[in-house]
Amino acid sequence: MHQPDTSPWQAAAACAGLSPSVVFSRRGKEAAPALRACAVCPVSRECEAAVAPAESWFDGVCAGRLWRNGRPVKPRRRRGEAAAELTSELTAAALDATLDATALDAAGAALAGGSRG
Template sequence: MHQSDSSPWQASAACADLSPSVVFSRRGKEAAPALRACAVCPVRRECETAVAPAESWFDGVCAGRLWRNGRPVKPRRRRGEPAPAPRTAATALAGHADHAALDAAGAALAGGDRG
């Protein structure tokens, strides 16, 4: 049975002409063409919304990521590729400084409303 009810965004998907075995692959090497297509795809958001990979326990490529059982697969490093820069205490604290300032401002406003 042919379903002519496909969404308009699907025709615009960069992976539309790829083999389903590539798009629904569980392995990074085999899914590489679909991942490259996602990088330039104009409908990534629509795809992720429609597929809802985490809720549907999706296997394959969706919205620029490889998914297995509804969980994004972390890309493997290739030999000789440097490890990602470790997060330092300074970079971790930098994000918290903004939150602390907002909390302090919020507390000051809350205290001022008690009049």
């Protein structure tokens, strides 16, 4: 059987040895090996430029993302990940607010100390 010629970037692709059913999967769980390969792929930019997933209505993995009908699919979160992320964001916001309040208190004290003169 005749294999199509591959360009140099395709031969260097981290997914080159993966099954087409993995690379062109529409489901995240089945596409996971291809997504992991993309994370370390040295030619992901070339791949995205050649495939042009948004323009070609691509289904599968390209440039580290899963695409369905030319649109990137948002990864599903596992149970508890959303809550942990929200807690982390709220903790960071509370820390920022505390630091801002401390800075304001220090500035107010400095101003009050300077006006006693």
